[in-house]
Amino acid sequence: MDDQVDVVVVGGGSTGCGVIRDLARRGLDAVLVEKGNLTHGTTGRMHGLLHSGGRYAVSDQKSARECIEENRVLRDIAGHCVEETGGMFVKRPEDSEEYFQEKLEGCRACDIPAEVIDGEEARQREPYLARDVEKAIVVPDGAVDPFRLCVANAVDAREHGARVETHAAVTDVLVEDGEVVGVEIEHDSGPGKRVHREPGTTEEIYARYVVNATGAWAGQIGEMAGVDVEVRPSKGVMTVMNTRQVDTVINRCRPKGDADIVVPHETACILGTTDEEVDDPEDYPEEEWEVDLMIETLSELVPALKDARTLRSFWGVRPLYEPPGTGTDDPTDITRDYFLLDHAVRDDLPGMTSIVGGKLTTYRMMAESITDHVCEKLDHDADCDTADVPLPGSEDFSVLRDYMEEFGIRSPIGRRSAQRLGSRTDDVLSGTDPNPVVCECEGVTRAEVRNAIDEAGSDLNAVRIRTRASMGNCQGGFCTHRIASELAREYPGPVVRDAEDELYQERWKGQRHALWGRQLSQAMLNHLLHATTMNRDGDPATTDADVDFGAFDAGPDPATEPASGSGSDDSPAGATATDGGLDATGDPGATAGPDATDGGTDGDR
C-alpha cells in the first residue's frame, strides 16, 4: 500500500481539528475526513463559551482545572477567536447562599481567579442585569468563536502537510486481519474543494492508525468497525438574540439547571441551555417549549431579554460518555471529562482509538493526549508544541490600526473585520478594490467573502462560518444573493444557485424557531424579496422546467402595427436572453473542471 498515510482522523469538529493540527505539526502524514463542513456536528452548535472552569468548580474540579489552564492557552494561541469578556456567576435572592460560597471556594481551590462584587457593582458593569441580583462572582470566562478556531487549526494542519477533506462521509471502516487499516469515504463532490453539482467519488484511505473523533457520532463509526462505543448524546437548545444585552458572560449561580447562561457572541448573545438525552444525534425533536424556557428563565437575570428580538435557535448534541456500568440516570450528572477508548485494549481491535466526552475549551488538551497516544502506537518521537505556537491569524495580533484609512472601509466595518481576521487582516483586505460591504448586518466586505470562497469552493455555509456573513439580523435575506454573486465569477449559474439555496435554507432552519414579533416580520420580508422580487420560488432556471415561451404574448404584431420597430425586436430578444441563460450554464462540469483539479491537490477545508 504505497499510498498509505500515517493517520486518518474522522470528524472535523474541535477535537478532530485539534488532532490533525497536532499530528501534522509533529511530522505525521495525516488526513482529516468530515462528512459536512468543519464544525458541522456539535462544535458548530455550542454557545461559544470559553470556560474559566467556574461552571465545574463545585461538581467536577478536575475539569475545572483543565478549563482554566486551557482558557489561558487559548487567549495566547487563538487571540483572534477569543473575546476576553469576563464572566459572572450572579446570585438572585432565591439562589442558595451556601452554594454561592461553595462556588467561590471551588474556584479558588482550582486556581480560578474569582472576585465577589455586590449587586450594585454588577449592574455598573452590566446595566441590563436584573435589579434584584444580589451579588456576583467575577471569573475569567470568555467568548470563543468555534468556527474560526476550527478553521485556523485546519489551516495550520494543512500548512504542515495534512490533507483535510470535508463533505466526505465515512461509509466504512476498513478492517483487515482483525486490525483497522483505514476508512472508505464518499466525497459529496470532489475530492478537494466542494463544488455543487460536481459528481462525488468513493475513496479508500489506508492508514497506519485511525482516530475516531466524531463525538456524538462515535457509536456509528464504532459500529462500522464492529465495536460498541456507548456515547450518550444529550441535546441542548441555544437561542440567539439579535443584539448584545450583556457584554460579559452571565451565569446563574446555582447547582444545576436549564437556562442558566448568557454568552455575548460577536454581535449577538446566545442563551443556553438544556440537557436531555436523545437516541439519535441527528434525529431528535426541536421543541418550542425549550426556546420559551430559555427566554423566560434567563429574563430573571436579564429582564430586557423578554422583549428583545430573537434571531434563531439551534440545538447541539453533547458527546457525553461514561464508562460502562456507571449507570447515571440524569445526563446533567454525567461527567464532562473526556475518555480515550483504545479499541486494541478494549475490544481487541488494534489500529483505532475513539475519543469521547470533553468540551471545546479543552479541545487542545484532548488533542494533545490522543496525539501522544497515536505517536506511541506508531513509535513516532516528537514533542507537542500546540500550546505555544499561535494559530494562523493570531500571530502579532493587533487591531489597533486604522483600517478605514488603509482600506477605504468604514471604521466599524474595519474594526469587525480585524477582529475576525486577526493577523490575516492585511492580506485579506488589501486584495480587493473596490471593496463594498456584502453583509451589512455583520460588516463583512467582498474581500473577506472572496477570501473564504478561495478556501471553501462553492460552499457558502463554509463561507459563512469563516466570515459570519448572513449571521446577523436579516439572516441572509439581504445578502445570500450578494454572497452568491461573488461565486459567479468562478462558477457556472447552476452551481451558484444551488449554493445560494443551500445557504438560504440553512438560515431558514434556525429562524423557524424565532417566528414571532420582529423576526417574523423579517422572515416574511425575506420571503417576499426572494420569492416575489427575485422569483426564486418559481424561477425556471432553478426548477429546470421547460418554459413554453410560445404561450407568452409576443407583443404587437409588426405587420399590423405601424410603429412596430420595437415590437419586432422585443420578442426574439426576450426569448434569446432567457434561453441564453440556460445554455450558458448547461455544462457546469466543463467550467468547473479546472477548479476541481486544483481542489484535489489543495484539500478542502
Add this chain to the structure above:
Amino acid sequence: MTRHTGDDGDEASGSDGTERHGDARDERHGDTADERHSDTADERHSDTADGTRSRPGVPDLGRDERPAIFVPDDDEPEAEATGSGDGGASDPRTATDGGVESATGGSDSTDLDPDAYDPIDVFPEGDLDLRDGADSCYKCTSCDTSCPVAEVDDEFPGPKFQGPEQWRLKRKDDHDIDESITSCSNCMRCDDACPSSVPLSQMHNEARGQFVEAQMEKLSVEYVRNRILANYRTSAQLASMVPRLSSFAMNFGPARWAMDKVLGIPREREFPEFATQTFREWWRDRGGAQVENPDKRVAYFHGCYSNYNTPEVGKAMVRVYEHFGYEVMVPPQKCSGTPMFANGMLKDARRHAETNVENLVAAIGDGADVIASCTSCSMSLRQEYPELFDIHGIEDLSEHTFEALEYLRIHEDLDGALAESGGPDDEREFAYHAPCHARNQGLARQAVETFRDVDGVKLEDVGDSCSGISGTYGWKSEKYDKSMQIGEEMFEHMEHAEGDVGMTECPTCAMQMEHGTGYEIEHPLQLLEETVVA
C-alpha cells in the same frame, strides 16, 4: 396671571391665576391635590394642596452652567432673577429634578420594577446604549432611499448604516463611531420613512454626540466652526446689540472671504439680517401680553431666529393668538438645541435644554401649552428632548408642545375665521415648501389646507423634497454644493409655481429658498395675521 416680559434675562411675575378651564386642559391640569404623589404628568404641574401655585421645574440655579469655550452664556441675570423670584425655588419638590422620580426612571431609581425599567439611559457616563434599537430594523432600506444626503453624496453610507447597523456592531467599550456621521444633516426624514419605528435620529444624534465628544479634535477648524454654527444664538445675541453694523459686517466681502478660508463658512451664503429691535425688546416695549385669559394660555417658544432676525414672525404669532383670545406668555428661553444636535454638541444642547424645560414646564404649570413658530424648535421639544435627555418635566413639555398653526387648527375655527375675513386686501400667491421637520410632525400639508379655500390666496406646494440646508448643514463650505444640489428640485418647483413669494415655517429653509430663488419668504403666521387680524 404670570406675565413674562423683557429680554431673556428678565422675568417679572405677577400674581398666580388659580382658575382652570377648557376641555382638554381641564383634565390635564385638574386639581390633583388629593392624589398620591406619583410621577404622572398632571400631578407635577398642578396646584399644591394649600392652593398656592407651585412652580414646578423652576430652578435650582446654576446647575451645569459652566460656560464653555465658545459660549459666553448670557443666563446669569435671568438665573438670578428667577432664583430670587417668587419662591419657586423654595418648594423642595420643584427645586431640582432629583427630588422627583424622573419619567424614564433615571439612573438611580433602584426601586423600580425590574421588569419595567428602561435600560437605555442607565449607563453612568450618560451615554445612551441604543443597540436595542437595532432589534426593530428589517434592513428594508426605506430610510436610505429617503435620505436627501445619500442621494447626492456617494461617500455617505446612509441612515441605516449610521443608525441600526453601526449600533449593532458596537461593543460596550467601543468608541469609534464612523466619521461619516458628521455628514448626516439631521433632517430626520429617515424617522418618517421607517416602517418599523427604528429610533434612527436618536441613534444618529447619540452617535454624533459620542463622535464629537470622543473623536473630534477640539481645536480643529471644523470643531470650532461647528461649535459657532451650533451656538447661533450666542453669535446672534452679540450681533443684535449692534444689528446694523452686524448685518453689514457679516456680509462684508473680505470678511466673508476670510470666513470661508479660515472657518469653512461658504461665502456664497448671505448672512441673515439682524433686526434692529428683537422680538423680546418689542414684547417688553409693548408691555407684554395685551390679553389676559387664564382659560386660554400659550407660552411662546420663539426660538433664536424669530427673536433676532425675523421678529415679524413672532409679532404675527402674538397678534394672531391675541386675536383668538389667547393670553401669550413669553418665558425666558434659550436655543431649542436643533443646531447643536446636528453638530453633536449634546452638552451645549443639554445646558440650553435645562433652562428651556424649567421655564416652559413652569408655564405649563400655569395652564399654558407651548407654541413654537419654528417647526425645528417644536420638533426638538417634542421628540429630541425626551429621546436624549432625562430632565424633570421633559416628557410633559414634549406632550404640551405644538406648532403655532397646528395648535390653532386644533382649537379654533380657522376656516371660519378665514372665510369671514374675506381674504387679504391684495391677491397673494405663494410657493410653499414644507420643512422636513414639519413633515415629521405630520404638518406637511397644514399651510396648504389652511389657506386653500381662502379668497385671494393661492398657495402652491412645491413638493416633498428637502430644501437642502438642514439648519447648519448648508452653512459648511464642504457641504455647500451638496446642499444646493439637494435644494435644486425645490428651487425648480418654486420657479414653476405661480407665486413669486415663498412660504415656509422653517427659518433655515427660508434662507435656502431665498438663496436659491431670490424670492422673499414669509411664514404662514404672517399671512394669517394679514388676513384674520387685519
